[in-house]
Amino acid sequence: MATTSPAEAGTLAPGASRRAERGRTRRSRPSSGAALYRAWWVPVLWILPTVVVIAAFGIFPFVNTVLLSFTDARPLGGGGAFVGWENYSRLLTDDDFWLATRNSVVYAVIAVPLLVLLPLMVAQLVYRRLPGIGFFRTAFYTPVVASMVAVALVWQNLLNERGPINTALERFGLIDSPIPFLSDTTLLLLSAIALTVWKGIGWYMIFYLAALANVPGSLYEAAELDGAGPVRRFIHITMPGVRLTMLLVGIMSGIGSLRVFTEIYVLGGATGGPGGADRTLPFYIRDTALDPISGNAGYGAAVSVALFVLTIGLAIASHKLGGSEDDQ
Amino acid sequence: MTATTTSTPPARPSATSAAPAPGTRGPRRLRLSPASWRDKGRQRAVVARYVLLVLVLGISIGPIVWQLFSSLKGPAEAIFGSAATFVPRDPSLDAYRTVFDQVPMAQYMRNSLIMCVLTVTSQVVFPTLAGYMLSRVAWAGRRVFYWLLILSMMFPFESIMVSLYMMVRDMGLGDSFVGVWLPGAIAAVNVLIMRATFAAVPNEVEEAALLDGADEWTRFRRIFLPAAKGSMVVVIINSFISAWDDFLWPFIVLRSEEHFTLALGLARLSASALSFDPRVIMAGSIIAIAPIMVLFVVLQRYFFRGVESGAIK
Numbered sequence: 001m002a003t004t005s006p007a008e009a010g011t012l013a014p015g016a017s018r019r020a021e022r023g024r025t026r027r028s029r030p031s032s033g034a035a036l037y038r039a040w041w042v043p044v045l046w047i048l049p050t051v052v053v054i055a056a057f058g059i060f061p062f063v064n065t066v067l068l069s070f071t072d073a074r075p076l077g078g079g080g081a082f083v084g085w086e087n088y089s090r091l092l093t094d095d096d097f098w099l100a101t102r103n104s105v106v107y108a109v110i111a112v113p114l115l116v117l118l119p120l121m122v123a124q125l126v127y128r129r130l131p132g133i134g135f136f137r138t139a140f141y142t143p144v145v146a147s148m149v150a151v152a153l154v155w156q157n158l159l160n161e162r163g164p165i166n167t168a169l170e171r172f173g174l175i176d177s178p179i180p181f182l183s184d185t186t187l188l189l190l191s192a193i194a195l196t197v198w199k200g201i202g203w204y205m206i207f208y209l210a211a212l213a214n215v216p217g218s219l220y221e222a223a224e225l226d227g228a229g230p231v232r233r234f235i236h237i238t239m240p241g242v243r244l245t246m247l248l249v250g251i252m253s254g255i256g257s258l259r260v261f262t263e264i265y266v267l268g269g270a271t272g273g274p275g276g277a278d279r280t281l282p283f284y285i286r287d288t289a290l291d292p293i294s295g296n297a298g299y300g301a302a303v304s305v306a307l308f309v310l311t312i313g314l315a316i317a318s319h320k321l322g323g324s325e326d327d328q
Numbered sequence: 329m330t331a332t333t334t335s336t337p338p339a340r341p342s343a344t345s346a347a348p349a350p351g352t353r354g355p356r357r358l359r360l361s362p363a364s365w366r367d368k369g370r371q372r373a374v375v376a377r378y379v380l381l382v383l384v385l386g387i388s389i390g391p392i393v394w395q396l397f398s399s400l401k402g403p404a405e406a407i408f409g410s411a412a413t414f415v416p417r418d419p420s421l422d423a424y425r426t427v428f429d430q431v432p433m434a435q436y437m438r439n440s441l442i443m444c445v446l447t448v449t450s451q452v453v454f455p456t457l458a459g460y461m462l463s464r465v466a467w468a469g470r471r472v473f474y475w476l477l478i479l480s481m482m483f484p485f486e487s488i489m490v491s492l493y494m495m496v497r498d499m500g501l502g503d504s505f506v507g508v509w510l511p512g513a514i515a516a517v518n519v520l521i522m523r524a525t526f527a528a529v530p531n532e533v534e535e536a537a538l539l540d541g542a543d544e545w546t547r548f549r550r551i552f553l554p555a556a557k558g559s560m561v562v563v564i565i566n567s568f569i570s571a572w573d574d575f576l577w578p579f580i581v582l583r584s585e586e587h588f589t590l591a592l593g594l595a596r597l598s599a600s601a602l603s604f605d606p607r608v609i610m611a612g613s614i615i616a617i618a619p620i621m622v623l624f625v626v627l628q629r630y631f632f633r634g635v636e637s638g639a640i641k
Contacts, residue, residue: 042544046458053454053513053514058483060491125384126381136381148591149595163408201388281486286580304487
């Protein structure tokens, strides 16, 4: 999970680091008096539910997943015998697994740049306090709070063969026959990515809004006087000014892309696209591990471990990427 | 980072207050010669900005508005194809009546509400207590617990859901609300939010209360709880929305339709699309979006604060 807050990410400006310092000195150590609880079990009682839930459902399941991946456990009980590396060697030759991995990676490769740049542009658009800007900010955030199933149904209708998008394209004479957004394997994946990006813009916009507050306005004014247009101001002032937030958004949206399930399920149906061709890794985990009849939880656990490795790899890789930029 | 420092970004010096450019003597000098064309340029820039804003507005809420309008169209009106209009010409609530008649919508909504109440309660009570213990009370193992929280946030839900499902099944909680609620009853990020909130309370305030002879419980109730009200609202809103919108986990745990939440019911509805008028599915999705939308518009100032303090993780 991301460790940088947007405020920290934006500490390029001198004013911001001063603020952060003030915050740090004010964050207080536990005062000595507070430790004197009359009964030792009071603090235990306060902390226990959280410790139990986090340990049992936040950490143990991962250990258990790794253990399961060496067994042939069944989702409804039974099985569970140690099978060694069998599940992992099966992964290597499982075409469906590689297809799901490819889909998830393609998803991230396309969605991440869009989710890093588009929300920044939108944030810059709503940053300046013009009359009515509050309305626009609220409206742009709306897709974020709506339920994914519900908005995926909206998009299913929009992208329908006779839906408004195809109808408009036909009316303007751009296409002769409707584009099969939801029945063509590639187009379905792209449609799901578009949905993810559309729903994510408002979310990442908020992070950029916080970061933009730390880009000195005088830089823009100086650039304007030098005759730099909006595009050049965006590239030479905005982007360097919020670079660390861009990295944070990149990591967050990358992890988010690897978690996609609902978009594919609603747009592509229960099979995950024609013949399961658009299944992502979480989709494939559900299909292999949790089917009550044919499910193999051991094998699904091996796929889960692969998903985890991919996620951590992505986080580390982007951290390295951000680090090397720091050195320049 | 504390919640207080993230929630109030300093006002950027407004771009319109003509700042002296290097080499000029002051704002007044700047106003004189090139003012007329500069003002015109400014005006044009503002108009361009609004044009872009409206364009983005169309993209962001246009689809939802289109869905809303289509769901309100009368039975004789076209929804798809070139004959379809954007605004309904013969508005009717038929689709909404149908979706409530033919699909157990009320039951789905009730189930979603149950999930929300369970989740919101546990997400606000336990992280508040734990966050207080983490930031204001010294005890052995505090640091270990803190790193446990951080560690637990490293595992994407999708990579542990197989194990979670088997645990829930082994506990006899399959196909039950408790089975859906329990694994996500306490989120580490909320504990961290509350921890940062309590840590931001100055020591002096607590020491003053200590001198007045206030015991731990009084201090917690009179000083710390009021100070944490804003963060608690943020946590409540966030957990309400995620419980209302969640799909994959309830979808795995719940099998019988009488336990379905709204999101599951909608997915079921759309899977049997052939037997339904598209208007009915549209009405269903609007019903799922509307309550959250109302909540959002009413409480929006908390939303944006929440996102910023949520970034503590």
